[in-house]
Amino acid sequence: MAKNDFAIVCDSSCDLPSSFLEKAHVELLSIDSLTGGEQDLESRLVSLYGELASRGYGRVASVHSAACFSPALDAARSAAEACAGNVDVAVVDSGSGSAATGMLIDRMARYRYFDVSFDDAVAGARALAAHVRLLVVPTTSARFGKRRSSHSRLGALARRAASLRVRISGERGLYLLSRGEITQLARDTDLVGLTSRLAHAMSAVSAGEGPIVYALTETGDPRALRAVEKPLNTNEFESRCLGTVRATPAVEALLGSGAVAVAFAPASAYDRSEKSLVGLGSSVEA
Secondary structure (H helix, E strand, O other): OOOOOOOOOEHHHOOOOHHHHHHHOOEEOOOOOOOOEEEEEEEEHHHHHHHHHHHHOOEEEEEEEEOOOOHHHHHHHHHHOOOOOOOOEEEEEOHHHHOOHHHHHHHHHHHHHHHOOHHHHHHHHHHHHHOEEEEEEEEOOOOOOOOOOOOHHHHHHHHHHHHHHHHHHHOOOEEEOOOOEEEEEEEEEOOHHHHHHHHHHHHHHHHOOOOOOEEEOOOOOOOHHHHHHHHOOOOOOOOOEEEEEOOOHHHHHHHOOOEHHHHHHEHHHHHHOOHHHOHHHHHHOO
16 A cells, blocks of 8 residues: 555545546445435444555545535544544535535545645645535425525524425526535526526636636436536636536435536636645645
């Protein structure tokens, strides 16, 4: 085992295909639902971390979606504490979900392949997490849009009223998931109108942060996928598509069948060279 070898763990909320994960030697924690079940996930992660330790890995990078997207993040933190005397587990919070989490996993695998140290690779992934974003257009009945936090009774009543209005009007929402927070950006009964707003949001980020890279998440609805692909085929901003992934059953249950999402990040953050990461782990707080 090379000096800088470490294990990488993820869960189903990243939406990366199993074929990619197997090729990249990333351990997948398969989860059936993104609601509840944290205690079971914790015990399964404790077992997985222990198994990796028995295979000779003293260090594990466990990369997961934001807590508002998946219960695996909190379960991983608890499991890491439980295994502290046996294996060093660094839990990386993507602050986002779906393909945005997948971007971090892809980078972690690349860093390991190029023999970046464990500390520097983790610090590099956490730095990227500050820049990845997920734009989501869920279905009207999806649970995702209901996960925004509220701190007052008035807010809860307002959400119930809005939910009733949505069911009556057929409106869908455009949401941003970034740094662990879900923000509603727009509502419309027209999917094309929402995907146009999605592209404008990406253009605004590009204007301030430069060229971007992005990946699409689809749920098996060709019409919805075309509706988001078309406005992204533009000269309005410089971008590079990394590909399209099919949502796992757990993510599809959260977003709804017919939902679409786009994960993106500044190319400067995503394409950061391995050499530039050297020493980063010592300067970034764990």
